[in-house]
Amino acid sequence: MSPGRGRPLRGAIVGFGNAAAKAHLPAWEHAGGYNILAVADASKERLEAASQSLPQARLYDSVGDLLAAEKLDFLDIATPPASHADIIAKAAQHKVHVLCEKPLALSSEESRTIEAAAAGGKIAIYTVDNWKFAPLLRTVHRLLTRGEIGRVRSVELQILRRTPPGGAVAQEAGWRLDARLAGGGIAVDHGWHAFYLLQHLIGKPPLRVCARLERRKFLDREVEDTAEIEVEFPGASGRLFLTWAAERRANTGRVVGEQGEIEIADDRLILSVHRREKVVYTFSEPLSAASYHPQWFESMLDDFRKEVRDPLVRGANLREALTCVALVLATYRSHRSEGAPVPVSEPAAEEPSGGTGAAGEIPSATG
Numbered sequence: 001m002s003p004g005r006g007r008p009l010r011g012a013i014v015g016f017g018n019a020a021a022k023a024h025l026p027a028w029e030h031a032g033g034y035n036i037l038a039v040a041d042a043s044k045e046r047l048e049a050a051s052q053s054l055p056q057a058r059l060y061d062s063v064g065d066l067l068a069a070e071k072l073d074f075l076d077i078a079t080p081p082a083s084h085a086d087i088i089a090k091a092a093q094h095k096v097h098v099l100c101e102k103p104l105a106l107s108s109e110e111s112r113t114i115e116a117a118a119a120g121g122k123i124a125i126y127t128v129d130n131w132k133f134a135p136l137l138r139t140v141h142r143l144l145t146r147g148e149i150g151r152v153r154s155v156e157l158q159i160l161r162r163t164p165p166g167g168a169v170a171q172e173a174g175w176r177l178d179a180r181l182a183g184g185g186i187a188v189d190h191g192w193h194a195f196y197l198l199q200h201l202i203g204k205p206p207l208r209v210c211a212r213l214e215r216r217k218f219l220d221r222e223v224e225d226t227a228e229i230e231v232e233f234p235g236a237s238g239r240l241f242l243t244w245a246a247e248r249r250a251n252t253g254r255v256v257g258e259q260g261e262i263e264i265a266d267d268r269l270i271l272s273v274h275r276r277e278k279v280v281y282t283f284s285e286p287l288s289a290a291s292y293h294p295q296w297f298e299s300m301l302d303d304f305r306k307e308v309r310d311p312l313v314r315g316a317n318l319r320e321a322l323t324c325v326a327l328v329l330a331t332y333r334s335h336r337s338e339g340a341p342v343p344v345s346e347p348a349a350e351e352p353s354g355g356t357g358a359a360g361e362i363p364s365a366t367g
Contacts, residue, residue: 009308010072011099012038014063014087015079016050017174018166019101019292023130024076025053027298033305036076040066063087067094074099074124074308080181081188085110088125092117097124097308102192103328104321106183111325115318124307124314127321131193132200133299136283139269140255140262144201148273149257155201156239157253157264159190160246164225165291177221185223186242187213187331195327196320198231198238201255206323208232208341209330217245229331232341251287 011028013020016039028034039050040060047059060066067075067090074097077087081103091098104127105111118125131137144152164176164186175181176189199206209231213224225245231238253264260273267286271279307314326344334342 008033008035009074009305010035010037010070011074011076012036012040012066012070012072013050013076013078014040014066015077015083015101016041016043016046016053017078020076020078021049021053022292023294023297024078026294027301028076030294031298031301034301037072038066038070063090067091067096072096077101080175080178081106081183082181085113088114089117092121092123092125095121095123097126099126099128099304101128102321103127103183103188103325105325106188108325108329111322115322118315118318122311124304124318125321126304126307126317127324128297128300129193129196129317129320130293130296130300131197131287133296133303134287134293136264136267136269136281136287137197139281139283140264141200143262143269143271144255144257148259148271149255149261150259152202152236152255152257154237154239154256155198155253156255157194157197158241158251159194159243160248160250160252160288161190161244162246162249164189164244177218177223179222182223184328184332185213185221185225185227186244187211187224187227187229188328190242190244191227191229191240191328191331192324194229194238194240194242195231195324198233198240199320199323202233202236202238204233204236206231206233206238206327206344208343209327209334210339210341211331211334212339213331213335216243227331231327231344249288 011034013024013036028036036054036057038058038060039054040063041047042061050057051059075091077084077098077100079087084100085105088098088100105114114125166174166176182188209229211227211229214226215224216226218225226243229240251266255262263270266288267283269281307317330342330344334340
């Protein structure tokens with residue numbers, strides 16, 4: 001549906017877990033211009049939590065019942081990845097715009113279905129890319145846009161965690177270590193953030209991926225907890241190191257250009273340009289400070305609103321997300337090929353990401 005230009009957008013949340021409770025809802029409430037009318041979740045406990053946080057919201061135990069009963073502008077999907085495509089299809093049938101947690105999809109078939117749903121329903125399908133809106137990373141992008149270091153030649157990002165988001169031990173980490181729900185491990189989860197950041201900072205389409213995945217800590221789980229990934233772009237490269245098995249929590253990196261570089265040191269940026277003194281930018285909160293970032297999410301909502309309100313700008317985020325799906329799939333294909341480079345493209349029939357093969361088997365990840 002086409003929401004009026006002046007009134008608040010009417011929305012509902014599907015899946016009231018940690019992401020919804022600690023990031024999405026605070027952002028919706030603080031941003032202004034949005035009314036969350038309802039919540040759907042199959043869990044009675046999570047619906048009870050939703051009623052405590054949103055006493056005025058109507059509660060449903062199924063998405064179908066919610067969509068049939070409510071007159072909505074958008075649906076905020078905060079469920080595990082395996083359910084995303086099905087919920088998006090239901091929203092599209094009701095001409096309801098979608099804001100969806102990452103990853104958007106787990107296979108190229110799901111990607112094509114979602115792309116068709118966006119076109120057929122004439123709706124915005126927007127995947128959460130909140131890390132782009134962190135103050136430190138917005139500053140990096142602004143420096144690049146101003147040409148401070150010239151053309152970008154390489155981007156390195158390291159994301160170090162002791163565990164997946166959600167818990168200190170495997171039993172508390174929930175669905176992120178369950179291949180059936182998550183579709184994969186850290187390459188799907190934190191890798192998604194890294195993939196859209198590479199696109200954002202380099203500004204060119206990715207060409208090829210080389211990847212090696214490991215289990216270093218959660219050896220009894222099917223999904224990888226560590227990934228080393230190289231992404232080739234036209235005239236540039238990206239290198240990622242991601243792990244849930246680190247001894248410390250940190251986000252670091254380096255952006256190298258023709259005329260200098262930018263070092264990312266969690267709560268600082270160090271700009272080094274040839275024949276100039278270094279400039280240090282400091283930030284009140286490190287990138288790695290928390291797993292849930294309502295401030296970043298709120299900043300992102302301006303972009304989401306534009307896609308909902310204006311069909312002429314709609315689709316930019318969806319294109320970015322579909323490329324992220326292709327990067328995730330290429331990562332697992334490269335790993336199964338022992339790190340050989342593979343193109344970032346959709347095969348004729350792609351298996352789900354998360355390392356499942358044609359027979360549904362998780363690929364071997366070295367321990």
